Amino acid sequence: MTHSATYTQKSRRARGQGPARRAARTLAFVLPVMLVLSGTLAVTRVNWSGSSSDSVLTASSQDVSARAKPRAPQDVLRDRLLAELQEQNPGVALTHLQEEVDRRPSLAKHCRSIAKALGRAAVRVYGPVRAQSYARPVCDTSFASGVAGFHA
Incomplete structure (x- = not known):
């Protein structure tokens, strides 16, 4: 039995299914998610108004839900x-x-x-x-x- 277990581990490593493969798969899944989240957070912190005030825009801003006033x-x-x-x-x-x-x-x-x-x-x-x-x-x-x- 030990012979078959050793053989199976060697054959998995030869086919690229070892610990490095698992780490690469995890990284391939986690990295895009982290990039999207960090990009979204960065965009919400950019001052898009062009004014020189130091106000920071956040996704939870109360002005987001305010409607524009109707025009006369x-x-x-x-x-x-x-x-x-x-x-x-x-x-x-x-x-x-x-x-x-x-x-x-x-x-x-x-x-x-x-x-x-x-x-x-x-x-x-x-x-x-x-x-x-x-x-x-x-x-x-x-x-x-x-x-x-x-x-x-």
Whole structure:
């Protein structure tokens, strides 16, 4: 019996199933797990905000579950109309501004600031002369004053 046990141990070592093989298998399993965990922990400790504060981000931060505040309707409308101005022309954006103010009277108090922002954006995109050609009496000619104010 001792002969067969000795023979079996020698044959296992010859085929690479000795203690070194077991250690290599353990290392092959443990090493990737450790690398992933250490990488995850390192990423949570990097200051991604770009500010110079020494705050450290952690995975258990309470700000993670905080929802973003909803944007005001006038801000959403302004952004949508500025995108329309870029894609189509200021006339289309002004028409949609007037339609939105007529549909939702609560936006009337923001109409002038939105029209002025459209006027400034139109000058950037089309130049002052062409931008002025799109002016119309939307929100007390605020578009025209935005064009003139940006150009001056």
